[in-house]
Amino acid sequence: VATNREQCVELDRRDRLAAAREGFCLPDGIVYLDGNSLGPPPRTVAARLQDLVGREWGQDLIGSWNLHGWIDAPVRIGDKIAQLIGGVPGTVLACDSTSVNLFKLLGAALSLRTDRAVLLSERTNFPTDLYVAEGIARLLGGGRRLELVDWDEIEAAIDGDTAVVLLTHVNYRTGAMYDLAAITARAHAAGALTVWDLAHSAGAMPIDVASAGVDFAVGCGYKYLNGGPGAPAFLYVAPAHQATAHQPLQGWFGHAAPFAFETSYRPAAGIAQFLCGTAPILAMAALECGIDCALDYDLSAVREKSQNLIDLFVERLDARCGAHGLGLVTPRERDKRGSQLCLSHSEGYPVIQALVERGVIGDFRAPDIMRFGFAPLYVRYVDVWDAVEALASILDTRAWDHPRYRRRAAVT
């Protein structure tokens, strides 16, 4: 669609989402293609935190739990997230980390399928999902076990012994996307439940958990929701399961009457039973700013632009980097991929470091994957152009081949 940079400038000029970029703080001269790992700060965050610290916490102190809605934050923010993923009010909470929420929901799902042994997932699922599943299977014993199959073997592997199918909607290292509704239907046909991880899709595309019949879902606050580093995560529980499932992380905020201080646990009705401890209000406030940004825009338009950006990236790669042994890991078909593009290259790690040094931020996943995320609220067509030009230059000149690019940091 664009064969020179001016055409990209023109695409940005005509982009209906162009104004959204003003809602974020981004450093000058940076092409930020890592919003799939950490979204940038919404412009509103700094002022919101100042007000929260200075006025709410500093002036109203403990009274702010009531006065400023701190107590309702997990449900209030959860209801906003519900709008992004197709849940009705009262089905989503913002709370804890993705990993902790996965533990709750796997526990809840297993409480509904006590006669089935298998937690089924796929081998390249994000590791924490697999670790949490392995952990709860071990804790429960009784033959419970995590079984892993290849990406495309999932539907065939679901059978009468499958208690729960645990999958990430969009894969973190390939960018490939599952058909949420089809696999959920397949699981239900076999009497199994689903726990979906929406970490790499919530906020990047329209999702409709209700019409897809999703049983349980979790997702991440700090990627496409732009909630800040380590932002609280979210969880979704279908209305039908709220009265019957039992989640194992019984804490006071999940109690029917937290401030009655009863000795025995009595779960709250509805989604609140999936809370555990006290919510980190400062982090919740930043998350809410991020979600408010997403709510301002039509997710169909966001999805459409993300796919245009990826298509342009692939076109430019074909035109400029064909000779350098890059492998296209992410599907070329729009309906089979999320909002990121993953390339394999034997020197992927130093190539990414060289790109970062030139102001193009992507990231690397061992052993050989370079990832580029396309968050349409702030990524422009010119960013795609400039990123591929930088990559082509680095590959053409072997600029990546320098010892400083091989130094491994704690976080890659």
Add this chain to the structure above:
Amino acid sequence: VATNREQCVELDRRDRLAAAREGFCLPDGIVYLDGNSLGPPPRTVAARLQDLVGREWGQDLIGSWNLHGWIDAPVRIGDKIAQLIGGVPGTVLACDSTSVNLFKLLGAALSLRTDRAVLLSERTNFPTDLYVAEGIARLLGGGRRLELVDWDEIEAAIDGDTAVVLLTHVNYRTGAMYDLAAITARAHAAGALTVWDLAHSAGAMPIDVASAGVDFAVGCGYKYLNGGPGAPAFLYVAPAHQATAHQPLQGWFGHAAPFAFETSYRPAAGIAQFLCGTAPILAMAALECGIDCALDYDLSAVREKSQNLIDLFVERLDARCGAHGLGLVTPRERDKRGSQLCLSHSEGYPVIQALVERGVIGDFRAPDIMRFGFAPLYVRYVDVWDAVEALASILDTRAWDHPRYRRRAAVT
């Protein structure tokens, strides 16, 4: 010690901790006796968050995980907390909520005592501790059960079937304090392990978990550590257990190599295996500000002053409020209580609301407990004087007897 307000002013003038109050933001004219529930903001927090949002998150984006030590925050802040509770470096983490950390540590303790059925606690322990224990017992099955006894029956109740003794060092509704070392020794003599909740003691007094032989402990970041509403909590694991215990919340940050993205869980060596998901960095930064305040002062002096404040409060109560049916719930003996004073009164709820309206902030715990916390870094002797004068006036005039003081808020 003080029979008029001027003497209190003089006590404040001579107080070695008086300068500490400058380290906190407190509204003018407020007597804040609720730091046992939510500490006020350290003066450093607002600027720290501005820098974190504007420069670290906003300028360095994803790179901040390495550049600004985000990745090390749970261990770095944990090591600071270790200085407050007598742990050696590498025994404490700042992470998750108290409830979630309790689940991890109860799971870890039970993994070391698979042949014992009983989790032993006391009836008036903070409810979330009981709920979490009840939840993990139910999840594990196999006859595991939570047994509750009265406060002073604990030592006698520990026997050969006790897997773990779960107690809060200072009780949230009575202010009474257990002898940490004595009960730990008694548990060990019976072959049981201890999980201590230090929510109401960490930061308010010297604690020495190492010399007391404590096995596991958790604590709260938002009370005497002044880490902000819902601040991340902490956990402590004795070095001896780190190589043998297994905690059940297996997440990627507890993995030996989180960024190797291995398919199977392999716990990190040392304290890091007790991490689970990604830490909420904004909330962690505020917590660190709070802990840095506490590190500036000698906890023995803090403890001494807190007891002087409570003694003064009790003296003034005896002098001014004797006729009004107040019950002293907290022990009069210094070595049997924490840093709060709890009074029972049949009209405790409206009395507290009337006090709050007059700028004296305490809180209420059902059914009839009024709580006043004495955080010596910012509570003054004049505050004690003024608080009791306000209370006496409210009781003398029955000012509490107004419908507006009976309206119940979500958080009491």
